[in-house]
Amino acid sequence: MHERSLLSRPIPSRRPCLTAVLRMAGLRPTRQRVALAELLFSGAHRHVSAEQLLGEADAAKVNVSLATVYNTLHQFRTAGLLREVAIDASRSYFDTDTSDHHHFYLEDEQRVIDIPASGIVIQNLPEPPYGTTITHVDVVVRVRKTQ
């Protein structure tokens, strides 16, 4: 290998790693899934709506529809790669941190931020219905700017 080929070698991509993550989650690593996974998981943990992710995909010249973004986010959630934080019937955020924790919803900014699991104590949970087990408890504390 001569010097020129060393210098022109591309910067290592996270793609092979994300492809493996998708396969392990039981998802076929299609080009669109890998591209969306790259956008979602290439930085610090965060909360993103389908519309925000579509905007990021457009900016990164990833050609996907909002329907594909929705489907992919729900597939990632079902596969355990994301957690859904449902604010109301028409608004959901997808959290790249799937560990147990809670959220503040900042109504003025329409933004979700984390509350550590230890920040809220949940007591006296009712017995779950017969034949069911509690998987987790999500708390969303809704706040708005003080007038």
Ligand SMILES: [Zn+2]
């Ligand atoms: Zn979170």
